[in-house]
């Protein structure tokens with residue numbers, strides 16, 4: 001139920017952003033997609049769409065007692081589903097130190113679920129950092145890969161869930177059935193990044209006094 005609760009706030013922010021939309025070609029005018037740009041999508045069901053200012057984003061895997069190269073390989077396969085689906089508009093680089101990382105990845109053996117926490121500037125939705133937790137309980141390669149792909153979808157800007165069980169960003173999954181990025185998943189992400197698909201990044205200077213806010217999105221798995 002919670003995933004629908006904040007949709008009005010998102011619609012309000014879309015309405016504000018639409019001021020720069022429509023022309024497309026004017027230099028110096030930020031072009032921002034609306035929920036009607038790429039159909040079908042589930043943008044209206046989200047809490048908000050967020051975005052990174054540019055790709056690649058930097059990813060760091062925390063080397064704690066739950067880390068393994070095997071889990072890392074599975075997680076990267078999940079992340080790569082977004083890279084492939086977007087024609088490498090979404091890209092990441094794995095970095096060796098946490099200091100340089102925008103997205104930090106942890107594995108959690110106590111759950112099969114995932115969790116993403118991120119901070120962003122509320123005026124623009126521009127992401128500052130994200131922490132992704134991938135449940136590895138049960139040690140099922142298909143599920144670990146799927147949870148990683150789903151959480152990466154959050155980490156690159158989809159702040160909410162789809163109501164369609166076929167979508168990658170539906171809040172639960174069926175064990176041992178690989179999650180796929182659907183056209184609605186892709187269109188929803190493209191709505192956050194339409195400039196990137198015409199070869200640009202997005203810049204949104206924030207007020208000097210503005211502090212990022214932090215939110216967490218919890219993704220329950222099926223029992």
Ligand SMILES: [Zn+2]
Pocket residue numbers: 150151154160161169170171217218219
């Ligand atoms: Zn989720």
